[in-house]
Amino acid sequence: MRQIILYLWQICLLRVGPEKIPASWSFLAVFFGFYFLISGISIITSRPDLTLLSGAATIIIGSGVAALTVFGLLSFKQVANRFVPTLSAIFGTNSIILLPMIVTSVIMEQIDTGTLRLLIDATAWVLLGWWLTIVGSILSRAANISVLQGAMLAFLIEVMSLLITLTIFPLHQQ
Numbered sequence: 001m002r003q004i005i006l007y008l009w010q011i012c013l014l015r016v017g018p019e020k021i022p023a024s025w026s027f028l029a030v031f032f033g034f035y036f037l038i039s040g041i042s043i044i045t046s047r048p049d050l051t052l053l054s055g056a057a058t059i060i061i062g063s064g065v066a067a068l069t070v071f072g073l074l075s076f077k078q079v080a081n082r083f084v085p086t087l088s089a090i091f092g093t094n095s096i097i098l099l100p101m102i103v104t105s106v107i108m109e110q111i112d113t114g115t116l117r118l119l120i121d122a123t124a125w126v127l128l129g130w131w132l133t134i135v136g137s138i139l140s141r142a143a144n145i146s147v148l149q150g151a152m153l154a155f156l157i158e159v160m161s162l163l164i165t166l167t168i169f170p171l172h173q174q
Contacts, residue, residue, distance in 0.1 A: 012134055017141030018089035023081065028088045032063065035091040038098045047169075054169050061168070062161035066090060069157050070139070077143045085169050086142040090135055097131045142157040 021027065036059055043055040049106045050058065070087055074080045104124045111117045136151030143150070 001041060004092070005096075008089070008096055011089055011093050011138065012096055012130075014133065014137050018082070018085040018138050019141060020087040021088045023084045025084060027082050028091070029096070031088045031091040035059075035063070035098075036096045038095045038102075042098050042105070045102055045109070047137060047171075050169060053159070057167060058165045061165050062158075065092075065161045065164065067158050067170075069153065069160075070142075071141050073139065073145075073153065077145070079143060082142045089138045089142075093134050093138070094131070097134065101127050101131075121133050 006056035007016065007020065012020065034054075039059045039062075040052075040055060043050060043058060047055065047058075067087055069084050070090065071080065074083050074086065101124065104120050104127065107120050108117065108124070111120065130173045132151040132154050133147065136147040136149070138143060139150030140151055145153075
């Protein structure tokens with residue numbers, strides 16, 4: 001397990017790609033399980049208005065949009081056999097990046113204004129940029145596209161997921 005986490009960290013540092021992750025549905029299930037758990041914590045901290053079922057549905061919708069989009073891209077590029085390692089890498093690295101995002105989200109909830117709030121907000125934006133670059137790099141290596149194209153696709157996946165989930169589970173005005 002330690003080697004897998006270190007390999008995922010190497011992907012986060014843009015040193016390697018998903019090519020050495022086994023094309024195993026079992027691995028994908030484990031990566032998705034960790035992602036589901038960490039995303040659940042993230043949703044609880046960022047959307048306390050959602051029930052556990054709604055939070056789980058939000059994660060499944062976002063994961064489904066990502067899976068369908070990645071499968072579509074890889075099929076279009078005629079490398080669909082790379083789907084499982086690619087999605088495993090995306091779920092695994094997302095799990096790692098979500099951890100500091102949860103911390104920044106919790107801190108931002110506690111701080112209203114000031115320099116510290118700006119610093120934490122900037123940190124969140126840097127983490128978002130890093131995440132887009134990581135997924136862009138994964139898609140670049142898997143589908144033979146540029147990192148920029150991959151990052152733009154990752155952003156599009158996130159926007160589509162957000163729009164779908166906000167349509168189903170709108171924000172409650174406080």
